[in-house]
Amino acid sequence: MAAAKSNAEEFTVSDLSSALKRVVEDRFGYIRVRGEITGYRGPHSSGHAYFGLKDERARLDAVVWRKAFQQLAFKPEEGLEVIATGKLTTYPGSSKYQIVIDRIEPAGEGALMALVEARRKALAAEGLFDENRKKALPFLPKTVGVVTSPTGAVIRDICHRIADRFPLHVLVWPVRVQGETSGDEVARAIAGFDALPAGGDLPRPDVLIVARGGGSLEDLWGFNDEAVVRAVAACSIPVISAVGHETDWTLIDHVADRRAPTPTGAAEMAVPVRAELQAAVATFGARLGSAHRRLLDRRSQDLRSLARALPSVDALLAIPRRRHDEAAGRLARALVSGIALRRNRLTHLTERLSPTVLDRQLRSERQRLTVADKRLDPAIRRILERRRERLVSTARLIEVLSHQNVLARGYAVVRDSERNVLTRAGDISAGMALHLEMDGGTVLATASEAAPGAKAERRRAGSAKTATSTGGKTRKAAAKPTNERSPATPVNQKDLFD
Secondary structure (H helix, E strand, O other): OOOHHHHOOOOOHHHHHHHHHHHHHHOEEEEEEEEEEOOOOOOOOOOOOEEEEOOOOEEEEEEEEEHHOOOOOOOOOOOEEEEEEEEEEEEEOOOOOEEEEEEEEEEOHHHHHHHHHHHHHHHHHHOOHHHHHHHOOOOOOOOEEEEEEEOHHHHHHHHHHHHHHHHOEEEEEEEEOOOOOOOHHHHHHHHHHHOOOOOOOEEEEEEEEEOOOOOOOOOHHHOOOOEEEEEHHOOOOOEEEEEEEOOOOOHHHOOOOOOOOOHHHHHHHHOHHHHHHHHHHHHHHHHHHHHHHHHHEEEEEEEEHHHHHHHHHHHHHHHHHHHHHHHHHHHHOOOOOOOHHHHHHHHHHHHHHHHHHHHHHHHHHHHHHHHHHHHHHHHHHHHHHHHHHHHHHHHHHHHHHHHHHHHHHHOOEEEOOOOOOOOOOOHHOOOEEEEEEEEOOEEHHHHHHOOOOHHHHHHHHHHHHHHHOOOOOOOOOOOOOOOOOOOOOOOHHHHOOO
């Protein structure tokens, strides 16, 4: 037995892993596995997706390569129960086996409904389904935008219904309404319509219809896409949802501004019936004309009733006519009496303005002027005489008080170089330039020496200044009184007459 064991075939780890890989792949090949997705975190940066499938007793690793992941109709989601179709293989690097998935489908409608309900609650919690954010549909749009398949019966039903009710411009944005890319295409179409500028070459729709015919939950799955819901919520154009039959509900029905049971019902919501509008306008016009006629008849009847209550024209004008006749009679008499009064006044004025009266008044005024002139001349002469005597007296006083008379008796006025009058001998120092004003003119002179007592007086003045300094502080000496006056003012004239 030991020899048998020693003769067993020897494998390397790589050879054994490769052999197991071939056995597993040849034995199982393509299989379908049902389980709950776990550990899903979205696609890797390489585009591949790695997660696991589990049930209550086991777990199976799963991988979806990038190309297959892009073609999946249903993308993996955490906790979703699915049926995965793929190839079972091993991973020699970690001695594990896994399934390489090519296709994923929900494990029955119950799983899809649970997923839709969970997504609906999450979006409702964001407020995307609130009624207060929904917009009102325009009463009469000019352009209707339709997001649907261009080849199905839905677009024909919508266009036919709009043409019957109120023909207008319809813009179609073609999209796939089923399959793995339908959700993204519908979301881009709604955003594209919303991005059209107002007044551009392509008219901007006033209302949008997102439509699709009936089908299973899997067929309508693109309209449960979160991107579609958010595109409708962000659209500034009112959106009508018309997906499936009346019993079919998708998430776009909750977020749309209005939900139509069918695509034909969406067209009826979008536009009114032109014939009904024309009939309503005609009815309103007829009612308006009838009401206007009744109003005119009522106003005419009221006017006639008021006119009968008014007095006649003769009655209204009787008193004014009588007043006019009386005023006209008084006017004629007033004119005659007024003319007579003014003629009498003119005659009186004419008599007052006769040449004899005027000549007498002129002589009287001349006599009054003569008397006034005789009285005026003596008074003026007396006033002038008094003024002349006052002027002569003032001139004599000026002559007597003038210092020129003093100078004529041998006196002189002494001034320094600045024409200041010097009245004391102590004000003159040796070498000082002097101006001596005498009778007949001014003589320039220079003092040869100071007058006796001038030095002592200056010393006393200096001592007085020094004595003003006490306690280290110097006080300014009081200003010395001076008798200096202007050259034109007489100096000590009073003393000369004492």
